[in-house]
Amino acid sequence: MNTLHSEPTAPAFGRLLQKKLQPDDYMLLVHLFEEISVLALHHLIPEALLFDAFAFDLYWDELREDVLALRAETGNEKFCENFEIAAERAREYRTDRPPKLRWKHGGGPDDPPGGLGVRPPAPEPDDAPAPPAPVGSKET
Numbered sequence: 001m002n003t004l005h006s007e008p009t010a011p012a013f014g015r016l017l018q019k020k021l022q023p024d025d026y027m028l029l030v031h032l033f034e035e036i037s038v039l040a041l042h043h044l045i046p047e048a049l050l051f052d053a054f055a056f057d058l059y060w061d062e063l064r065e066d067v068l069a070l071r072a073e074t075g076n077e078k079f080c081e082n083f084e085i086a087a088e089r090a091r092e093y094r095t096d097r098p099p100k101l102r103w104k105h106g107g108g109p110d111d112p113p114g115g116l117g118v119r120p121p122a123p124e125p126d127d128a129p130a131p132p133a134p135v136g137s138k139e140t
Contacts, residue, residue, distance in 0.1 A: 060087030
């Protein structure tokens, strides 16, 4: 995924996240997402890993009109079809899995289980007072 965070795609990806795309960004990003989608759809990248880390469905929503226009202009209905399929699967993934940090936002009792799970207790800080001795012990 270093490709997203290095030249020439990093600036375009950053603008996508800010919804401030420039004209040259669209084709650069759709080709990149098409290539990543091919890897996922052929099981060379786990879909769960990809969809947990990236919002392919939201990226598709932002870039869809340009892809559809180019498909119509060129007559190539297969253009970015893997990206479109991956976006549909990403949308299903997002629907099936609530946000991991939903508890921070006041999730209700009807929320499905999941998220971070039970965390082990944190170690006591060095300067913390000793816990009280049990009733009936020699220390009480």
